[in-house]
Amino acid sequence: MSSASEKLASSINIGIFAKAEDLKKRLWFTLGALLVFRLGAHIPLPGVDSRILGEILNRNTGGILDYFNMFSGGSFKRMTIFALSIMPYITSSIIMQLLTVIIPTLGTLKKEGELGRRKINQYTRYGTVLLATFQGFGIAMFLESIHGTNGAAVADPGFFFRLTTVITLVTATLFLMWLGEQITARGVGNGISLIIFVGIVAAMPSAIAGLFELGRKGAMSPLAIMLILTMAVGLTAFIVFMERAQRRIIVQYPKRQVGNKMFGGEASHLPLKLNTANVIPPIFAGSLLSFPAFITGFASGHGPGWLQDVSIYLGHGKPLYLLLYVSLITFFCFFYTKHVFNPAETADNLKKYGGFVPGIRPGTNTAEYLDYVLTRLTVIGAAYLSLICAFPEILIAQYSVPFYLGGTSLLIVVNVTMDTVAQIQSHLLAHQYEGLIKKAKLKGR
Numbered sequence: 025m026s027s028a029s030e031k032l033a034s035s036i037n038i039g040i041f042a043k044a045e046d047l048k049k050r051l052w053f054t055l056g057a058l059l060v061f062r063l064g065a066h067i068p069l070p071g072v073d074s075r076i077l078g079e080i081l082n083r084n085t086g087g088i089l090d091y092f093n094m095f096s097g098g099s100f101k102r103m104t105i106f107a108l109s110i111m112p113y114i115t116s117s118i119i120m121q122l123l124t125v126i127i128p129t130l131g132t133l134k135k136e137g138e139l140g141r142r143k144i145n146q147y148t149r150y151g152t153v154l155l156a157t158f159q160g161f162g163i164a165m166f167l168e169s170i171h172g173t174n175g176a177a178v179a180d181p182g183f184f185f186r187l188t189t190v191i192t193l194v195t196a197t198l199f200l201m202w203l204g205e206q207i208t209a210r211g212v213g214n215g216i217s218l219i220i221f222v223g224i225v226a227a228m229p230s231a232i233a234g235l236f237e238l239g240r241k242g243a244m245s246p247l248a249i250m251l252i253l254t255m256a257v258g259l260t261a262f263i264v265f266m267e268r269a270q271r272r273i274i275v276q277y278p279k280r281q282v283g284n285k286m287f288g289g290e291a292s293h294l295p296l297k298l299n300t301a302n303v304i305p306p307i308f309a310g311s312l313l314s315f316p317a318f319i320t321g322f323a324s325g326h327g328p329g330w331l332q333d334v335s336i337y338l339g340h341g342k343p344l345y346l347l348l349y350v351s352l353i354t355f356f357c358f359f360y361t362k363h364v365f366n367p368a369e370t371a372d373n374l375k376k377y378g379g380f381v382p383g384i385r386p387g388t389n390t391a392e393y394l395d396y397v398l399t400r401l402t403v404i405g406a407a408y409l410s411l412i413c414a415f416p417e418i419l420i421a422q423y424s425v426p427f428y429l430g431g432t433s434l435l436i437v438v439n440v441t442m443d444t445v446a447q448i449q450s451h452l453l454a455h456q457y458e459g460l461i462k463k464a465k466l467k468g469r
Contacts (some may be wrong), residue, residue, distance in 0.1 A: 046451075047212070047448070047451045047452065050210065050211050050212045050451070051211070051212055051448075053206075053207070053210050053211045054207055054211030054212050054213065054218065057203055057206060057207050057211060057215075058207075058218060058219070058222045060203065061097075061106070061200065061203065061219055061222060061223075062097070062222065062226060064099075064104065064105055064106050064196065064199075065096070065097050065098060065099040065102070065104055065106050065223070065226075066102065066104060067104050067105050067106075068102065068103060068104055068105075069103050069104065069105060069107070069167075069189060069192060069193075070188060070192070071178055071179065071180060071185050071188065071189075072103050072167055072177055072178060073175070073176075073177050073178070073179065074102065074103065075174070076170065076171075076174055076175060076176070076177045077103050077167070077170060077177045093227075094223070094224060094227070094433060095109050095110075095111055095220055095223065095224075095310075096108070096109035096111075096223060097109065097222065097223020097224065097226050097227060098223070098226065098227050098230075099223075103163075103167070105192050105193070105196040106196050106197075106200060107163060107193060107196075108156055108159055108160065108163075108193050108196070108197045109197070109200065109219070109220075109223065110197065110200050110201065110204060110216055110219055110220065111311055111314070112152045112155040112156040112159060112197050113148070113152045113197065113200075113201045113204075113216070114216070114307060114308070114311050115151075115155055115311045115312065116148050116149075116151030116152040116154075116155055117148055118308045118311060118312060119151055120144055120147055120148045120151065121359075121363065122359075124144070125359075130144070130147075149198075149201070152197065152198065152201060153194060153198070156193060156194040156197040156198070157190055157194055159193070160189060160190040160192075160193035160194055161186060161189075161190050163189065163193065164185065164186040164189040164190060165186070167189070168181040168185070168186075200219060201216075203215065203219070204216040204218070204219050207219075212444060212447055212448055212451070213440070213443060213444035213447055214440070214443065217303075217436070217439075217440045217443070218440060218444070220307075220436055220440075221436060221437060221440040221441075224433045224436060224437055225437060228433075232253075235249055235252065235253075236249065256434065259412065259416075259431060259434050260434055260438055262412075263412065263434060263435055263438045263439075264438055264442070266298060266299060266408050267297075267298075267299060267302075267438065267439060267442060269297070269298040269299075270295045270296060270297045270298060271295075271296045271298070271397060271401055272293040272294070272295050272296075273293060273294040273295075273296065273381060273394070273397065274291055274292075274293055274381065274382055275291070275292045275293060275294050275374060275379045275380070275381060276291050276292075276379065276380055276381075276382050277290055277291070277292070277377070277378055277379050278378055278380075292379070294370070294374075294394075296365075296394075296397060296398060296401055297401075297405075298401055298404055298405050298408070299357075299405040299408060299409065300360070300361045300364060300365060300398070300401070300402065300405065301356065301357045301360040301361050301364075301402075301405065301409075302439055302443075303435050303436050303439040303440070304356060304360050305352070305353045305354075305355075305356035305357045305360060305406070305409055306353055306409060306412075306413045306431075306432045306435060306436075307432075307436070308352070308356045308360075309349055309352035309353045309356060309413075310349070310432060312352060313345065313348060313349060313352065345417075346414050346417060346418070349413065349414060349417070350410045350414055353406060353409050353410050353413060354406040354410065357402055357405055357406035357409060358402055358406070361398065361402050361405075365398060367391045367392075367394035367395040367398060368391040370391070370394060371386070371387060371388070371390040371391035371394060372387075372391075374386065374390060375387055375390070381393060409435070411431075412431040412432075412434075412435055413431040413432050413435065414431070415431065416431040416432075417431070
């Protein structure tokens with residue numbers, strides 16, 4: 025008996041190890057793809073003097089420049105080929121998701137399964153090209169307007185420089201979009217999220233070093249530095265706690281008799297996350313706000329007076345920016361939650377399989393109850409995300425706290441880490457089940 029048990033354990037371990045090779049390949053592919061992204065983040069745009077550009081950007085830190093720099097992993101400040109990063113694709117995805125609700129034709133297309141999903145993805149890519157072209161042209165015009173103490177940032181401005189800049193930036197954005205899709209399909213984790221995650225993590229050491237440099241120069245007291253670092257650690261712990269929080273709704277299944285045996289009768293639960301929308305609302309809100317701020321920020325000093333006023337009011341930490349930021353986060357919390365969780369569909373599925381919530385009638389009443397609970401959870405989730413993202417914005421504007429220690433960046437880092445670890449665990453669990461199933465089939469023979 026013991027020898028049989030040892031053979032079973034040995035064969036299961038061998039099966040798990042053999043299957044783990046697939047996970048190793050996925051991990052190596054993910055690391056290799058992210059390494060390509062980091063290498064591209066150091067290839068400069070052709071025709072730009074990086075020294076003059078760095079001199080100007082270092083004098084104008086904060087606001088939209090630092091926001092773009094955070095999501096591009098430092099590529100925007102270095103003005104490399106990945107300066108736009110993946111942001112045009114994210115903005116295009118937001119627009120398409122909103123249009124599927126507004127336009128009935130797109131809403132119908134979305135319900136057509138795989139074919140409809142491919143069509144919507146194709147429209148999203150077209151939108152990415154248009155947005156990247158527009159933003160690339162804005163960057164080209166911005167670069168041509170920069171003049172430092174040692175001359176202009178662009179040695180040979182004109183049509184050819186604008187054309188090559190737009191083509192380079194658009195191509196790089198499409199490459200990152202493709203790279204993210206490859207990571208999702210052949211690697212581990214969500215590719216787009218991991219690209220943003222790696223850019224933020226890569227810049228965190230320099231952000232912490234910059235914080236200590238402020239203390240060394242006397243611009244910030246040691247006590248303030250310790251408070252900021254403690255706040256960052258506390259925010260991280262708070263985010264982990266809130267992201268794991270969920271409301272479990274008890275679901276009861278009735279007993280049924282099949283032949284001489286009784287089946288069912290057990291109780292299960294339906295978990296509803298406190299923050300169903302995850303990190304999507306802050307990214308979507310920041311992406312939408314960055315678009316008008318991108319235009320007004322680059323046009324300030326050259327456009328009319330009202331445009332310069334808008335640029336000032338849309339600065340990070342300003343009341344108008346915070347109001348719009350919190351409003352958009354709240355909107356996308358409800359919008360995305362409704363997008364990913366349908367109470368009526370869930371209630372129908374429970375009714376189909378005989379499940380019911382104790383004290384609630386199956387069908388319409390269950391759907392109304394689920395919607396009632398989900399709405400209140402979303403209110404708490406929206407308040408949590410608004411607090412996490414808005415409060416550090418004030419600290420960034422008032423006390424020059426590095427962007428990478430803000431709420432949005434920490435939220436992205438924590439969520440992507442948790443999601444990636446969960447996917448790795450699910451891969452390992454699947455390998456264990458496959459090993460057990462194969463062994464059971466062998467024994468059955």
